[in-house]
């Protein structure tokens with residue numbers, strides 16, 4: 001028997017028709033996630049062609065990008081940022097109702113960011129193909145699923161056929177050797193890999209993350225790691241399922257009914273000894289430090305203790321200009337205006353705990369505004385049950401309703417021009433968090449430490465807590 005990679009096994013499990021010179025492979029889609037931003041045109045095309053949704057039971061919709069994180073007013077009206085945002089939400093409601101698709105609507109205690117709800121509900125399964133009209137669908141690869149972000153045209157195809165046309169990607173293994181130091185998180189692992197690969201080092205590849213440091217991660221950490229795969233240009237990221245995966249999924253409403261049978265099959269989903277990858281990199285886990293970005297692409301990342309490097313090209317030079325950095329500037333000397341903890345990268349319970357752990361017994365600097373936005377209703381409830389909301393508010397941060405919020409600023413949560421925003425999200429593109437905003441990506445602990453210090457700082461740079 002030939003040795004196979006995890007990717008090959010999952011690919012073959014879901015293959016309806018292999019690719020030929022003339023046409024891509026056809027894959028069966030196990031779960032199709034839908035949100036309000038990329039679905040309206042797809043439903044319109046469906047309607048124009050008088051097509052039905054092939055598998056409403058394998059389609060799950062939520063509202064996340066456009067939703068305000070402030071509560072409704074006395075009349076129950078939500079403070080939508082734009083009329084277009086409100087219209088998108090209304091369109092998704094109509095489309096889901098008409099096609100019999102489950103929508104996690106506002107007021108539904110299962111609602112959340114699209115990449116949070118699949119796992120939380122146990123709908124993201126090892127070995128399945130998961131798609132969504134959203135680039136960070138790679139998050140679901142944490143379960144050993146093959147999870148692709150797709151375009152709106154493809155959203156239409158999947159709605160109509162439950163299949164996806166796909167050219168077979170190449171494979172890249174990122175092998176973490178050894179274990180991470182205390183205080184180093186999955187976000188730091190991911191930023192280290194992206195800095196190493198560059199913004200297109202993963203292009204055309206599916207990344208498998210492996211090694212002791214990956215095995216040691218919780219599902220939440222694995223989701224953070226896979227979430228960021230796309231920022232190195234990769235098609236997807238994956239982690240082989242193991243006991244951590246099965247323990248996470250067990251008992252969740254969407255877990256397979258034949259649980260034992262499913263787990264037995266899932267145990268084969270790992271890369272066989274001797275299987276070959278198209279490309280492989282090895283990362284020394286012990287050498288990873290808490291990371292921050294200094295440019296306008298996630299690969300422009302360094303340890304928070306580092307100095308801004310000399311730009312290697314024009315793009316890097318204009319990035320530094322935009323960020324207001326000079327080569328040689330210590331990153332930790334930079335004043336911070338705003339901090340955002342949340343998003344599908346770092347808006348899970350473990351992330352909020354990490355931020356709260358830093359903030360407990362401390363206050364954020366007077367000149368800093370801090371927004372904490374749970375990634376889902378479930379995370380919000382769990383965090384409140386532990387009193388994390390109180391920790392945040394006592395420290396001077398705002399505690400909001402779940403959604404994408406300042407990760408993409410489509411709902412009106414944004415920074416002001418010129419501000420430095422330390423953010424636990426995944427993209428530091430120009431203007432993503434508001435016009436002229438300068439985004440610095442970091443882990444929740446580093447974001448919280450920066451809020452306290454009022455400057456870019458990792459947790460090791462903080463002095464002792466107030467009593």
Ligand SMILES: CC(C)[C@H](C(=O)O)[C@@H](O)C(=O)O
Pocket residue numbers: 037038065133134135136149408
């Ligand atoms: C709005 C959506 C299409 C977009 C994506 O595809 O990723 C968003 O989620 C993002 O993070 O930039």
Ligand code: SF4
Pocket residue numbers: 064065113114115134136343344345403404407408425426
């Ligand atoms: S939280 Fe950010 S990255 Fe995630 S789906 Fe929303 S906008 Fe995209």
